[in-house]
Every structure is written in structure tokens, then in C-alpha cells.
Amino acid sequence: MATIASSYNPREIDNTNDIPGRRAPLITGNQTYTSVTEMVCRVAEDPQPRIWWILFGFSSLTAVMFLSLIAFLIYKGVGIWGNMSPVFWAWPIVNFVFWVGIGHAGTLISAILFLFRQNWRTSINRAAEAMTIFAVICAGIYPGIHVGRAWLAFWLLPYPSLNLWMWPQFRSPLLWDVFAVGTYASTSLVFWYMGMIPDLATYRDRSKSPFRRMVYSLLCLGWTGSSRHWLVYEKAYTILAALAAPLVLSVHTVVSFDFAVSQLPGWHTTIFPPYFVAGAIFSGFAMVVTLLVPMRKIYKLENLITLRHLDNMNKIILATGSLVGLAYGTEFFMAWYSQNQYESFTFINRAFGPYWWAYWIMVTCNVISPQLFWFKWMRTNVVAMWVVSIFVNIGMWFERFVITVTSLSRDFLPASWGYYNPTMYDGLMFFGSFGVFMTLYLLFCKFLPTIAISEVKGVMAASEHAAHVEAELLGEAHGHGHHGAGH
Amino acid sequence: MSEHKPRKTSEPKPPRSTGWVAEFSNEHALLEAARKVRDSGYTKTDAFTPFPVHGIDEALGIKPTILPFIVLCAGTTGLLTALLMQWWMNGVDYKYIISGKPFGITPASIPVSFELTILFSAFTSVLGMLALNGLPRLSNPIFTNPRFDRATDDRFFLYVDAGDRYYNRESVKELLSSAHPESLDEVMEDPSPTTLPRPIWLGSLLLVLAGLIPAMIVLNMRAGFSDLPRWHVFFDMDFQPKKKPQQTTTIFADGRTMRPQVEGTIARGQLTEQDPFYLGWDPSKVTLAEVRNPILVSTQDPAAQDPAPAQDPAPAADSPKSEVVVETKPADAATEQKPADPVAVPPAQTAAAPAAGAVPNLPWIDRLPIAADEEHMKLGRTKYEIYCSTCHGYSGFGDGLVAQRAASLLQDTWTPPSSLHLDRVQKQPVGQIFHTISKGQGKMASYASSLTPKERWAIVLYVKALQRSRNATIEDVPVEDRSKLSEAK
Numbered sequence: 001m002a003t004i005a006s007s008y009n010p011r012e013i014d015n016t017n018d019i020p021g022r023r024a025p026l027i028t029g030n031q032t033y034t035s036v037t038e039m040v041c042r043v044a045e046d047p048q049p050r051i052w053w054i055l056f057g058f059s060s061l062t063a064v065m066f067l068s069l070i071a072f073l074i075y076k077g078v079g080i081w082g083n084m085s086p087v088f089w090a091w092p093i094v095n096f097v098f099w100v101g102i103g104h105a106g107t108l109i110s111a112i113l114f115l116f117r118q119n120w121r122t123s124i125n126r127a128a129e130a131m132t133i134f135a136v137i138c139a140g141i142y143p144g145i146h147v148g149r150a151w152l153a154f155w156l157l158p159y160p161s162l163n164l165w166m167w168p169q170f171r172s173p174l175l176w177d178v179f180a181v182g183t184y185a186s187t188s189l190v191f192w193y194m195g196m197i198p199d200l201a202t203y204r205d206r207s208k209s210p211f212r213r214m215v216y217s218l219l220c221l222g223w224t225g226s227s228r229h230w231l232v233y234e235k236a237y238t239i240l241a242a243l244a245a246p247l248v249l250s251v252h253t254v255v256s257f258d259f260a261v262s263q264l265p266g267w268h269t270t271i272f273p274p275y276f277v278a279g280a281i282f283s284g285f286a287m288v289v290t291l292l293v294p295m296r297k298i299y300k301l302e303n304l305i306t307l308r309h310l311d312n313m314n315k316i317i318l319a320t321g322s323l324v325g326l327a328y329g330t331e332f333f334m335a336w337y338s339q340n341q342y343e344s345f346t347f348i349n350r351a352f353g354p355y356w357w358a359y360w361i362m363v364t365c366n367v368i369s370p371q372l373f374w375f376k377w378m379r380t381n382v383v384a385m386w387v388v389s390i391f392v393n394i395g396m397w398f399e400r401f402v403i404t405v406t407s408l409s410r411d412f413l414p415a416s417w418g419y420y421n422p423t424m425y426d427g428l429m430f431f432g433s434f435g436v437f438m439t440l441y442l443l444f445c446k447f448l449p450t451i452a453i454s455e456v457k458g459v460m461a462a463s464e465h466a467a468h469v470e471a472e473l474l475g476e477a478h479g480h481g482h483h484g485a486g487h
Numbered sequence: 488m489s490e491h492k493p494r495k496t497s498e499p500k501p502p503r504s505t506g507w508v509a510e511f512s513n514e515h516a517l518l519e520a521a522r523k524v525r526d527s528g529y530t531k532t533d534a535f536t537p538f539p540v541h542g543i544d545e546a547l548g549i550k551p552t553i554l555p556f557i558v559l560c561a562g563t564t565g566l567l568t569a570l571l572m573q574w575w576m577n578g579v580d581y582k583y584i585i586s587g588k589p590f591g592i593t594p595a596s597i598p599v600s601f602e603l604t605i606l607f608s609a610f611t612s613v614l615g616m617l618a619l620n621g622l623p624r625l626s627n628p629i630f631t632n633p634r635f636d637r638a639t640d641d642r643f644f645l646y647v648d649a650g651d652r653y654y655n656r657e658s659v660k661e662l663l664s665s666a667h668p669e670s671l672d673e674v675m676e677d678p679s680p681t682t683l684p685r686p687i688w689l690g691s692l693l694l695v696l697a698g699l700i701p702a703m704i705v706l707n708m709r710a711g712f713s714d715l716p717r718w719h720v721f722f723d724m725d726f727q728p729k730k731k732p733q734q735t736t737t738i739f740a741d742g743r744t745m746r747p748q749v750e751g752t753i754a755r756g757q758l759t760e761q762d763p764f765y766l767g768w769d770p771s772k773v774t775l776a777e778v779r780n781p782i783l784v785s786t787q788d789p790a791a792q793d794p795a796p797a798q799d800p801a802p803a804a805d806s807p808k809s810e811v812v813v814e815t816k817p818a819d820a821a822t823e824q825k826p827a828d829p830v831a832v833p834p835a836q837t838a839a840a841p842a843a844g845a846v847p848n849l850p851w852i853d854r855l856p857i858a859a860d861e862e863h864m865k866l867g868r869t870k871y872e873i874y875c876s877t878c879h880g881y882s883g884f885g886d887g888l889v890a891q892r893a894a895s896l897l898q899d900t901w902t903p904p905s906s907l908h909l910d911r912v913q914k915q916p917v918g919q920i921f922h923t924i925s926k927g928q929g930k931m932a933s934y935a936s937s938l939t940p941k942e943r944w945a946i947v948l949y950v951k952a953l954q955r956s957r958n959a960t961i962e963d964v965p966v967e968d969r970s971k972l973s974e975a976k
Contacts, residue, residue: 033537033641151721158576167576171588176598183602187609194613198639202537205636221623224630225638229620230539232552236616239558240609247605254598454639458538461514465541 015308016380026120026459029303033457036304040199040451041206043299048446051298056442062435069429070141074150080425087408087420092146093258094400095430098283099139099437100181100255101276101396104248105284106132107188110195111244114237119462120312122455123304126199127295128288129192130448134440135287136185138433143177173257180254187247191240194233197223199449252280259403265346266407269334275327279396282320282366285313286392291441293386295450304451307380314379317392321370324399328367346407354419355406358398365395502675505628506648507659508635509668514540517643520666521546524647527662531648535629535638557615558608565607569600628677634670646674764856765940767921772850851918857944867949870942874934875950883907883953902930907950908957920947 015025027036048056073080083090106129113121144153156178158168168175201223204216223229256276259267289310296305335347351359369391372378379385410417444450511517517534524532525548534543543549570592577583578591588595617623629635629646638644645668647659656673663671683691719725730736730744739746748754759765857863872881880886885906893901905912912920924943927933934943955963964972 037537037640149721149723158572167581169583169585170573170577170599171585171593171595173598176602179599179602183606183609187605190609190613194616198538202639205639217625218623221617222625222627223622223639224627225535225537226620227534227536227540227543227547228549229622230536231544231549232554232616232619234539235552235554236612239555239612243605243609243612247602247609250598250601250605254602257598454538461538461540 015306016311016376026306026308026463027123027304027456028306031303031460033460036456036460037202037206037453039301039304040449040453040456041203043301043450044203044446044448045206049298052442052446055438059435059438059442062432063439064435066429066432066435069425069432070145070150073145073425073429078146078148080423082420082422082426084418084420086411086416086418087405089404089408090420091401091422091426091430092142094397094404095433096139096142096146097255097276097400097404098397099135099142099433101252101280101283101400102287102393103132103135103139103184103188103284104252104277104280105288106130107184107191107244107248108281108284109288110191111241111248114241115245118312119459120309122452122459123306123309124288124292124313124451125455126192126195126452127292127450128284129188129195130444130450131287131291131441132188132284133185133192134437134444135284136181136188137440138437140181140185141433141436173254173261176254177258180251184247184251187240187244191244194236194240195452195455196449197221198225198233198454199452201225202453203449249277252276264407264411265340265342266331266350266403269331271327271330271334275324275330278320278323278327279366279399282317282324282370283392283396285317285320286389286396289313289317289385289389290393293382293389295445297382299445299450301451304456307382310382310385311376311379314373314385314388317389318370318373321366321373321392325363325367328363342412346410349410350402350406353406353410355402355409358402358406362395362398362402365391366399369395502678504649504656505674505676506646506650506654507656507663508535508629508632508644508646508672508674509663509666510634510637510670510672511643511645511666512641512669514543514643516666516668517645518542518546520645520663520668523666524645524662528653529647529651529659531651531654533646533648535635535644535646537639537641537643540643552619554612554615554619558612561611561615562604562608565604566600568607569603570596572603573599626677626679626681628674631675631677632672634672642669763852763918764944767918767925768849768851849918849922851916851922853916853918855917855944855948857941857948859948863945863948864952866942867945867947867952870938871946871949874937875946878904878931879907882957883950904931908954913954913958917944917947917951920950 015028029035031039081091083092106125109121109128110125113125144150147153147156156168156175168178197220200216200220204213204220207213207216253273253276256272260269260272262268292305293310296302332347335343349355369388372384372388377384378388405420409420509520511520514536517536517540521532521534521543525546530548532547534540534547536543544551573596574591582590634642635644645663645666647654647663649656660671732745734744735742736744761770763769876887877889878885878887880890883906885904887904890904894903907913915923921943923931924938924946925933925935925940938946961969961972
């Protein structure tokens, strides 16, 4: 039986240490192919723990509240929100950018880390991709209901209407957004689904009830694990990753164009695309940590989603958090260096104007709190990292709030200045969108493979192979005792 | 083989064998066996593994896939689609100017082109993968082996198909046995029926048909006509919570939605209505009761006044056709008919009708408020020739090009323009001519929106000069200019 790192005691192992000349194991606890299948399938096959039902009850009620509020919004109109001159783009756009940003981590982990051969991605990519899909769903709701007449939102598409007989305006960033977010949502969905096909086949083959077996048979499209299929499958996966990598960078770039292409001080800046992309990766990874820390505990997946995975994610959070901090500083530098009085005013107003509190919450959460990850103790302590990830989520919401609301509330014309106040509906609907997100995520845990089983096994085989080669090179007797394969 | 129990349903003959499958516990054993099978010359082989085993393509002799080329074509199609779409939609079919940006393919086309390239490629790589693999395929003989469930868990299977050129049942069995598999089974055809049971088939058909019903109703309603008012699924802006003039309200104590002018305030344009220069008559010579007259109300804002109801030709058309001659003033007849035909003319129109139809007996001013000098005469001539001469003619006889053509067509609906040299027009005070230009008369529209008051007065001056010229004697010409006149002849 093929195993990895059999000489280590899983209880004492610290795979966050990199010992020179020896690869740290990606998964711990003497795992075999059988045990990996067992561990992942158990999540869906065993009765869900009590905490799942509590969370599901709470979040599905919240989701129902959100849907009812959307119905009320469509009936009553967007006037129930606090959007008012001069802040016409308020929470709906803030929430849209917030959710789209979170939706960047999944495809980034699946695509970019795949292209860079970061094998540790295999334990977390499925959950992160699922999170991406659900976050993009939450994001997509907001522009759809913000257009006012939500039943005509399909006019955003190039649709040859007999009534209108006109086409959308392709020189507008808002239309680019429709295409970027639409492409991202659908490509992420097929990427996620394609990745799940082999694991759905595993679920099918382990099903006890005929109904369950039939449903998973249909979902996995009759996957057999044929090597001829695997060859095409892997090629398709590589192509998708190569396509999704620039796509994931383009989406938040296009979202930032919504702001950067306008003339408003604080928005009209070339730094926005990289700044937004860094922020999106930052918030997305924070959300992955927020979700995975409790998930690995509840479903006892600590041997698959190890501290090394969390440590790596925290390093990315530290790097992107510092990038975001650099962007905040650069904005101030450009405001001073350009000697543009409107630009200078906007940034001084951001930090010391009526929304100073939002600005400093943002800086504290986004720039200062991830700096704690310089310490390894913070990076490997699950409670500490969970708290920091929550801070980052809060901070990233405030970043979008600061960008959107402070710039709009005080533009060129002092006569139209105002102070934005959200209404009860703004708050309840934002809270409700978390209900939709969590409901979908919990259903995902219950019914779909939460970890990419076949990919984890593939990496196990690869690292065993690497260890074998390593041992041969070092001339050691590296006892794995597998059958002599003709390498 | 002993574990394999083919379902004995209505099929009397035993299921046919499709090949042999050997089970291995790890990928190394599988690779070894695969090489052995390949070296024996078998090509219709396959391996089934829980994850992609590296080296298996070489060990089985699997050729590389053409998927990348398919995706390349799809990506190019996506790019061209996006470019063509943007060029056609914004550059050809629906061109509109926005911030002076150029039409067609511009740098602004890059984001959408990029996204569609990705979209087409991504879907093609997934659908292409499924198509090249022959998926979805829900019925597969290999699934009849219960051990095969572990192919997606922890076991590795090697399969040799009976359709292979060199296939021989016994020798394949021997070959696979020599690789020491965990188990070796013959794969049997799946005897279970491959067609859908009839109730499912009928049920789905009914569901599809039922699903078409709403679409058919919508299509029928879109294509057909109906006398009934349209359905308002969404009210859009068809019904708005607002009050219109003449409606009642509970907001104000007097119950009226229209509000009187606040005391001590002046509305925009209100000052001009007191000035004969803008009116052609002198409001200070009229009593308050007369000021309440709808005529005066309608004079408050000449620019905003809607000439349509005031110029309604319906009364004129109702009048006997014999009256429609140059000398007739059809609007006069309309005024006389007004009380007799209240249905044809709604109250709102009758209130405004006198402004255009009947010329009220107002205190017209009879002196020009502008100087009768050469500059104004030239201005008046220019404007007359632009705006008036098309109907009234260059000399004012009502023989302009429009009038000539209309007369040649002999249409009943045409009301010929008046000659300016008629006795009653000659007798009109300058203020009344100004009023006619400003408010229109009969079928003549108001020119208040095209001409400033000064230009209108200049036209009045020119019209007066025209009238004088048609009834002048040689005595009217200054002595020193009489010689020029004879030269011109």
C-alpha cells in the first residue's frame, strides 16, 4: 500500500517546518488512498453534526429574509435604501465589489497555484472554488436589483429586443463588467464542476441507496476513471487553468474600471486595477481561512487541511495585505505629488473628513492586523488566524465603502455635498446576503465533495515518487517498500 | 467471475463478454501490467484509476489529444465574435455619440473581446473534453462488475477489449494473470434495458408540452391584436402617484391641486405680459374682469404655449366649404359655431380657441414700439421673406409658393392664406398684426418661437410698407427719388 511519510508520527508532526533536503508532507497521519477517500466521503455520508443543523437553520432563515427583502425592494423601489444624491452608488455597489472580491480566491487557488505547481492547493481548492461560486452569486444579485427595474435587468445583455431595437453601449465600463462578471461566474462554475466529476464518481460508487446512486451517476456523467479520459481531462484542466488565470486578474481589473474610468477624484487613478486585484486576493484568502478553520475542525479534516496549508494562506494574506497598504500609501503620495488640489482634498477628506472612522477601521483591519502574520505563532494558531481573517473581511468591506462613499459624497460641487446614511434595509440585506452564501456553502458540504479527492491522491503519488527519487539520489535506504516500479 | 451475477430478466440468452478486466492494488503494478499488454500488441486497452497515473499514456500507447487545437479555434471564434458584435452594434447598426468616442473597434473593445475569448475557450475545453471522452455515458458494461466501484477509490484496473484485433479469450486471461492481479474478471454486457421506461418518457413529453404553453400564450399575445387594455405585470411608469391640474387633493385646505400664485411674487416671464411691446395691446386699458379672460391667461408665456389646441382646424373644417376662399376668415366662422357644437370641441380647447380663432376686441396699440428706420425695415424684409413669403408671397398677395402648389392640388382641407392688401387687413392696427404673428390666426401657426418680439415688430413695419406700396401714388415718393423709379421701369 502506497503511503507517504510513514516514519513520522502524525501527532507530533509539524509540517510547517521546512527541513532542508526533505520535503515537508502535504498531508499528515499516514494516509492511504483508501483513508483519504474515507475521510472526505464521510463528510457527506455521515449524519451532519448538530452545529451544521444550527448553522443551516439560521442561515437559511436569513436567506429567506434576504429574498423577501428583494421582493419588497422590487415592489417598493430602490427608495427603501439610503442611496440619495450625491451618493447614488452606495451599499449595493459596495456589497457587489465586496462579494466579487471574495470570489477571487477560489479560481486563483485553482488556476494560478495550479500553473505554479503549488501542490498544497489540492486540499483547499474545491472548498475555495465553491466559495467563489457562492460569493459571485451574492455579488451578481446586487447590480441586478440596483438597476431599479430589476425585471428589465436582462437589457444589460446584447439582446435584439423588438421593443427597443437598440444595442448596449460597448464603450462603457459598466457593460464590460457584465461581460467580465458573467464570464467569470460561468467559467468558474464549469471549472468547479469539471473538477468535481471524478469525485462525484467516487460518491456514486460509495452510495448505498439507489436514489443517491442515480443522482450522483447523473452528476458525474458516467465517469469511469479511464486513462484515456484522464488524459483529455488533464489537458482540459490545464487549458482551463491557463484561461482562468488571466480571467481572474481581469475581473477585478474591470470592476476597478467602473471607478477608474470616471472623472471623480479618488476614483480616477491608474493604480486601481492592481490595487483592486491585490485587495480581492486578500479578501478572498481571508474568507477561505474564515471558512476552512471551522470546517476542518467540524469534519475532522485536520490531516488533509493541515497547518501547513493555513500557514501558506496566511503568508499570502500577509503579502497581499501589505500590497494593499502600499496602495493606500501610494494614493496619498500621488495626491501630494500631483499637486492636484481636488485629489489632495479627496484624500485628506478620506482620512480626516466626516468618514474618518471608516478610513481608520479600514487601515487598522487591512494594513495593521495582517502584519501579525510576520510571527509564526500567529500563522499557525487557528484561533488567532480566524480572528485576523474576520478583521480582514471587515476591513475589505470598509475599503469599498471608503472608496465609493467618501468620493461621491464630496465631489467638485460643494453645494451638492452630503452625508450618506444607510437605512435598515441596507443593513438587513447585506446581512441577508451572508445567509445566502452560508446556506449554499453548508449545502455544498452536505452533498458535494468538499476536497478534491483525486487531486490529493495524485499529489500523494507524486510526492511518493519524488521521495523515492530523492532517496535514490542520496543513496539512502528509504523504506517505502512498494513494488518495484520501473522508473 | 464468481461474484458477477448478471441480472436474469426477460433476456433468455446469456450476456456476451466484452473483455477482461484485471484489478491491481497500486499504480506501479498497473503500469507494469499495462506495458506487458502493450508489448503483446493489444491496442484496444484501457486503464481505470482513481487519479491520473503518470506514465500510463506511454505504457498503454495512448495518443495525445487534439483538444488544444479545438480550444484554439473556439478562442479565435470568441475573439472574432466579440469584435464583430461590437463593430456591428455600436459602429454600424446603432451608432450613437457618447463623449465624442470613436465608433467601431477601439481600445474600449478590448475588455469584452478578452472576456468572450475566454468564455468560448473555457466552455469548449469542458464540452470538448466531454465530447472527446464520449461522456455522458451512463450505461457502461464495466459497471456490471461490483469490484469496479473501487476504481474511483483505491484500486487500479486494466482492461482489454474483446474487439481487439488479436483478442483471444484464453490468451488474454493468461497474459493478465501473469501480472498477478488482485482479481481477474470477464466483463459482461449490461443486460438491463437501455431505453427509458414508457411512463418516464410520456411524463417528460407532457412536461415539455406543458412548459411550452406559457411561451405560446406570450407569442400569441405579441403577434396578435386585442381590444382589451394591456396587462400591466409591472406598472413601470404607467401609473404614478401624482396629481394633475384640475384634480382634487386632501393636502391643501381648499381641496385643489393647482396652487394660486403666492401674494407678492412674480412668476418667470410675468413682467413681459404687462408690456405692450410683447403683446401688441395695452393691458392697462383693460379691466380686471377682462384680465381673467382666458385669452389673457393664455398670453402669459408665449414660448411655452402649445399652439396645437388653439390652432385646431376642426372648427374651420366644420364650416361650409364655400366660405373657404381668400377673403373668408374661417376662424370667424368657427367662433360663431362654437356654442352650437360643444361636443366636437372640448372645453379646454374652446377656452383657448378665441386666442387664435376669433380676434378679440382688445385695446390694440397703433404706434410701432420700434423706430421706423432703415435698419428695422431691412430686418423686417429679411424675416418676412424667410418666414412669411412662403405663404403670403413676396408682395403679400397670398400667392407664396406653398399657396400656389396647394391651390394646384385642389385639396379641400387647404385654407388659403389671406392677402395682406385686403381692406380689413389694411385697416388693422399694428398691434393686431403683431398679435397675429405672435399667436397665429386660423391655420397660420404662431411664430413666437421663431422670431423675437423685435423681429416681429420689424415684420409689422415691413408689412405696413408693403401695404402702403400697393396703394401709393407718385406723390408718396420723394421728389428726388422719382427719377430712380422711372429708371427702374
